[in-house]
Structure formats: structure tokens, C-alpha cells
Amino acid sequence: MMIRLRSLVPPDQLVVVHAPLGRVEWPGTLAHIRATIGDTPLILAHAATDLLTAVRKRKKWPSPSIRTCTSGQKRDPIARELRRYLKANPRFGGRIVSCMGLRAEEGRDRARRAPVLRNERNSKAGREWLDWLPIHGWTEARVFAEIATAGERPHWVYARGMTRCSCSFCIMASRADLRRAARLRPRLAAEYIALEEEIGHTLSPTRVPLREIVGMGKNLA
Template identity: 35%
Template sequence: MTSIGQIAFDLPGLDTGPDLASYRWILANVSGGKDSAAMLYELVRQADAADVPRDRIVCVHADLGRAEWEGTRELAAEHAAAYGLRFEVVARIGLDLVDRIAERGMFPDASNRWCTSDFKRGPVRRLMTALVREAENAGHLGRVRILNVMGLRADESPARRKLLAFSHDGALTCPCRDCVLRRAALESAERRGVPCPKDKKTGHGASNTLRHVDTWHPVHSWSTNDVWAAVKRSGLRPHPAYAAGMPRLSCSFCVLASRPALVRAAQLRPELAAEYAAIEEKTGHRFQNDVSMAEIIAEAADASSEVTAIPCWSG
């Protein structure tokens, strides 16, 4: 079973990873975090081994505004520059994440992660559109093949454990054989008035009539120790938030974070914590269902509450 938008192909070679040389563009999603750095290291290693020109690799950073740790965007650019790779920044048009939360009057949560779709997936797809035009202007004929590469790992959550390391990002408008068959199954189910099985749905991925998009998670099976070992080998600089005790470089205050991680973040970024508490008070919507930011701030301010051995979180 795969997540919506990911399609498993029963074809030779798919389980062993992508043919990197077959893509016009390889889009590396760089966050500045440890998994991102390990992914970039492994991607470049395999691309060099496959004689893929580095000018086909484009690093993209989805900028979340002040919800990110300070210096994250600059660090992502530094990681790309270490390999001589092109670096692009994308962002949602309009308000940054903090102001958008205030405007919506609600925080994202595990069942409604609109922050990911609005601030990461959507902006990255706009870059894909621009890259297609760039290839066409350079004389490319036919659909443009894009490999979307991310540093998601199975250890991070049950949902990510279910992801395929390599999959097709299928969609209703994708003309590939597999998506055509899936559309036929969906139309047949609709005619019969029965639900279409989830594993038969096409999904709402990034592919369309102009581009064929596959998704690759090269470090999907890696452990945290594997990741840090690769970061050490790469020579890339980790973000200072790790040394300060944070186990992940997500948003400074991720709605899925563990309570100790939120407390430590509030100690490191008290002004942003106060902004979230003000949003809670104004909207009446808690940061997490069972935890308010006001409670986190109070715990962070307690001189006796030393935050050690901060657990990671799932999601």
C-alpha cells in the first residue's frame, strides 16, 4: 500500500532505484537538516557514479519564513554550493507560515497537514513547471522527466515506513500506461457506483501531460546513525539547533513534535513561542490538542526544568 500520489510499478529495475541518467532534471529537496544533507551526499555519489552531469541536479529549498530555525535557508544554500549545484528557493505566495496560521485561525495537525501541501509541495511543483519550460526552451521534445528526491526515512513515522523508496508520482492527467489503467479502474468503479480501492487510485501527484515525475527516497532505509555518519563523511555543516539539543530540524515548533522538543525550542526561541501563544489566545485553537503553547512557555521558563535526552517525534 502506498500513499496517495505514489504508484508502484511492477517493472524490472524499479525496486533497485532509478536510472538517474534517464531524467532531464533531478530535483533535490534540501532543508538544511541532517536527513537532507545525507540524502544530498548519497544522491551526488550515485549521480557521479552514473556520469550524470551536475547541472541536471537542482537543489530546492521550501522557505517557511520565520517558522524555520534562523539560518536554515542559508545553510541549505551552503550545502548545495559544497557540491557546485544550482540552488533555488520556493515559497508560498503571500503570508509566511506563522501569519497564515493566524489568518486561518487554526494550527496544522497530523490529520490535516496543510502546511506541507501549501508551503512545500505546491511551491516545489511550481518550480517543476518552470524547469519544464526551461527544458523546452533549450529544445527538449516530448514530456520532461523529473526525479523528485527527498530525505524521508522509514524510521521517522509509520506513514513514512509505508512509502516506497522509489515510485511514480502519478496523477489523473498523466498519460503513462499505469495511470491510464488506474483511471480506467476509477471510471469503472464510478459507473458501477462502488468505491475504487485505494491502491488502484491514480492519486494527485506531480505528473501531467508535460512532465513525468518519479519520487526517490535514497536514505529511506537508513538509521539515524547512518545519517550522521554520512553527514560526517560529506563534510557538510550541521545546523546549530542539533548541538542545542533538537533531534530534528523541522519547523522550530512542529505541531507533531514531542513535548520536550517543544520546551527546548521555547527556550531557544522565546519570541516565536510568544507569537504562537498569542495566536492560541486570539483563535481559541490550541497548538496541539493536548498541549497549549502557553503551557510549553511556562515549562520552558521553569528554572528547574532542564531538558535533556529530547525524544524525536513521529511524522
Template identity: 40%
Template sequence: MPSTPAASRRPDPAPLTATPDLAAYDAIIVNSSAGKDSQAALDVVAHAADHAQVMHRVIVLHADLGNLEWPGVPQLAAVQAENYGLPLVVRRREQNGLLDLIRDRGRWPSSLARYCTSAMKRQPSRRFMTQHVRQLGLDRPARILNVLGLRAEESHHRAQHPTLGPDPGASNLTRRHVDTWLPIHALTTDQVWQRIHTSGVPHHSAYDHGMRRLSCSICPLAARADIVRACQLRPDLAHTYQQLENTIGTPLRPRMSIRDALAEAAAGAAPGDTIAGGRALPAGTWSW
């Protein structure tokens, strides 16, 4: 396979975790939220796969979160994948969306109950694995490398994750064996941004508006400052959250309700912030 333009434009900075034998896998699936960490992980994988001459086995998978995502995220995921000459597959939860799931459960996701990740990302990803293995048509269990942009710096829990290991929940005896690889596990936030800027591949402008993470625009697991900033940038969505909060009778977090976040957002809003006028940001603001 010839090198893709983006993968060959510069030498590959050595990733800080050991690269597995990519040629030993029938498919390499890079999970992309189009956020900074999955973008950096994609950059590492593209260079490693290009070096191992297995770019044709790499697929970028985006789990679409619907209207909870920042504007333009699926389109940006496609642009990022295209920069490396890689295909993008988009999958979405087949049943109701996350807000419906929260309403049905009567509680918000938390660090101890991350059912949002399972329902919105892990389940669609595993359904795609099933479909892809069927398309491969192998006479043996397929070997799949599942790539995630998790980093040790994010939390104590994520710091305990092995950088490479089997995923029993995604594997089965007869159809597939799945390993999970965390190629940027040891990178700091500054190193992630350095890699992104060096790559020349565009990032989402939500970061330029002060957000430190992408994922759901308003995430119960995010830092307080990110929740408040998201309320300023997406007030309509924040008010939808407030209606749901009233319906289930439970605040977004034990010590922080959306009502509190909206009040804090209004108090700290700059003249150009959307909450001042109650309008969504213009579509052009989210270009890359």
C-alpha cells in the same frame, strides 16, 4: 562532467535503497530543508549522480519558511549545495506565511491535516517544476526525479512509503512525469549522522543545541521535548505562537498548549538558555 571535490573526496557508501537510472531523468530535484535527513539524502544523490555523470542535471531546492525557520537555514542550504558544486534554488509561498494560513483556517496543522507541508513546500516545489520544465524546452514530457529525505524510522506512516514511484499529483500528461525517490528511507538516525560526519559537510547548530529536527522551529508535529527546547531557544517566536493560540482559541496540540510548553521550558531552562533572559540567541551561535 568532472567529479566535484566533495563528491570525489571519498568512496560512496552504498545507499540502502536501490538507485534509479539517474541518466533517464531530465532533472533531479533534491528538496533540502538543510536538516540532517535532506543533507544525508543530498550526499547520496551527489555521489550517485557523479557516478552516473549527470551532476549537471541535479538541482537543490529549498522551500523557505520565512521567520519560522531556524536562523541561517537558507544560507546553510546554499553552503551544503555548494560543497557538491550544485546550484541552489530558493522558493517561497507566494501568498501569506504559515502563521497567516493557520489564523485563516482557525486550527493548527496535525498529523491528519498536514496542510503546512502542502502550502509551504509541495506547492512551491511544483511551481518550480513548471518553470524548470519550460526552461528545458523539450519536445516531449520531461522526466523529473523528485528526491525527499523521508525515513521509515520517523513514523509508521512514512515506513509505508515506497522508496521509488510515480507522483501523480506532480505529473501531468503533456508536460512532465515525476517520480519520487527516497534514498535514505532505510537509514537509522545514527546512520544519517554517520554519513553527515563522514562527508565533512556542515550541519545546522540547532542540533547541537538539543533539537532533533529542523523544519519549522516550533512544529505542532514535533515531539514534546523538541517543542519545549524550541521555546527555550526561540522565546520570541514562542510568544508569537501563544498570541495566535489565543486568537484562534485552539491549543497547539490537543494535550499541549504553547502556554504549557513555555512554562515547562522556563522550569527546565539552564542558565545559558535564552528564555532566562528573554533574548534571542546571538547570531554567532548559529554559525556552522
């Protein structure tokens, strides 16, 4: 997405916002972002609490229909920082186009999303806010081809077999990705398993315990 935006938008009109996810984020993510955005300003949008703390407090994992992880860890902190940025930069006149790299090919819900949509929630208090999905129609093959043509590299987890790069262990992840993630981050897997067993609720919407999915024995040391 950033490769496409740089080809369309003047550099002084671009800003990157990343919501750090703490220990559940893949190691090296922030370094990867900094290596691929060049001189574009980077804003970090921190959530009030980390995901595992929030899950322990709620005694429940998020679900595909109730994605408190997306709203609490990503969407709301990012929107907060963009509002602050607009207020601090009156030259933009309160106008913003918020871009995300979601693609139609990734699932039915994303396929149904409009590529351009006015954000009614944030279009207030003198702001005009559009949400835009610049690569909504791109195939996975095109994504990796564009990265290679630009002389860049994908995030390292793809080379290690992951099919998506979100939280290391995601409620939307396939069983295969959860197993790969457990091999790559066994200590974090053990922490997730212990939390599942503490609160009596599973990360996977299939309700299959993570311990069973990833094949970890009772000894988590």
C-alpha cells in the same frame, strides 16, 4: 540525502529546491543549505502567505491528518517551481525525479511510504514525474556518520538538542523539542502562544496549550 545524490547523479542533472518558511524557519537554514550544496543550482519556492498568517486566517492550526502547512508552505510551491524548471529546460524531456530525505525510522507513516513512486498528480502535460526517497532505509546513526565522513556539519539546531529540523515550532514536534525551541527562540514562542490564545486552538494535537508545554508565564515581554 544530497551527499548520496552527488555520488549517483551527474552534477548537471541536479537542482535543489527549498521552500523558505520566513520567520518560523530556524535562523541560518538558507546559509546552511548554500554551504552544503556546492555549485548545485538553488531555487527558492516561496508560498503565497506565511504559516502564521494562514493559521490566523483559518483560525486553526494544521494537524497530522490535515497538514495544510506541508501542502501550502512546501509541497505545492516546490512542485510549482519544478514544473517551471522543466518547462525552461527542455533538455530533460519533461522527466524528473523529485527527491526527499524522509526516512522509514522517523515514524509509521513514513515507514509505509514506497521509496520510489510515480507521482500521478504531476505526471501530466508531457511530464513523467517520479518521487524518490534516497535515504528511506538509513538509520539516524548512518545519517550523522555520512555527514561527518563527508566533512560537513549537521544543521546547528541538532547540536542544541533538537531531534528534528522543520519549523521552529512544529505540529509534529515532541514536547521536549517544543520546550527546547522555546528556549532557543523565546520571542517566536511568545508569538505562537499569543496566536493560540487569539484563535482558541492549540498547535499541539494533544490540545495542551503551548504556554503550558513550554512553561511560559503570562508576562511574555
